[in-house]
Amino acid sequence: MTFQEFLNVAFSPVNTILSVLLGLSVVYWLFTILTGLDIDIGIHSDVDVEADIDVPDSHFHAPDHDPTAWMHFLKFLNLDIVPVTYFLTLSLLITWLGSFYLNYFLPLPVWAGVLALFPLMIIGMLITKVMLKPLNPFFREINHKGEASYAFLGREGRLKSSIQDDKIGMMEVFIGSDPMTLMVRSKDGTRLEYGTRVMIVDEEPEKRIYYVQQSMRY
Numbered sequence: 001m002t003f004q005e006f007l008n009v010a011f012s013p014v015n016t017i018l019s020v021l022l023g024l025s026v027v028y029w030l031f032t033i034l035t036g037l038d039i040d041i042g043i044h045s046d047v048d049v050e051a052d053i054d055v056p057d058s059h060f061h062a063p064d065h066d067p068t069a070w071m072h073f074l075k076f077l078n079l080d081i082v083p084v085t086y087f088l089t090l091s092l093l094i095t096w097l098g099s100f101y102l103n104y105f106l107p108l109p110v111w112a113g114v115l116a117l118f119p120l121m122i123i124g125m126l127i128t129k130v131m132l133k134p135l136n137p138f139f140r141e142i143n144h145k146g147e148a149s150y151a152f153l154g155r156e157g158r159l160k161s162s163i164q165d166d167k168i169g170m171m172e173v174f175i176g177s178d179p180m181t182l183m184v185r186s187k188d189g190t191r192l193e194y195g196t197r198v199m200i201v202d203e204e205p206e207k208r209i210y211y212v213q214q215s216m217r218y
Helices: 003-010 016-035 069-076 084-105 110-141
Strands: 156-159 169-175 178-186 197-203 210-214
Touching: 003 084, 016 084, 084 110, 169 197, 178 197
Parallel strands: 178 210
Antiparallel strands: 156 169, 156 197, 169 178, 197 210
């Protein structure tokens, strides 16, 4: 395969988006390795959140009582253990390789190549699950930065969404200069508005949900 053939296949109508995403993921990891910084994407909106997504360790945390098929699917892929950035990067690489070699050895019409991406994505996620499974004990013990898990009880921060009763919302906490987003509920069910300064006073087993109440310090 010549370099020109490589470029033609990698940036064909079917593979261009995958190639760009893979390139961006490489830039992300190089940036993370060289600077030691990570990109925290917060959702700043006054909404109630039903899904339990834990950003600080880049995991999806699905409570055991959550009956939704989506949460069960995430747990099936071990995304309540494996950092999402690791999983997505490896899944993208495997999908890209599958699509690249499929279109190289068996040139397909654009529509057929696009349709083939869906089973390739599913296969990529399943292969990624198997490949990362031996690392699950390691991921259980540390977060995505290789640091020990933080103790959040007693820490204060601001709500990034309103919470009330059993609704799950988001809270931003700073560990030094590092912003972290936790999934929280109101301790006594009282409505707490977006932007309210709160304190973590309790947590559910395995630190999946934190309970907060309004802080006395403003």
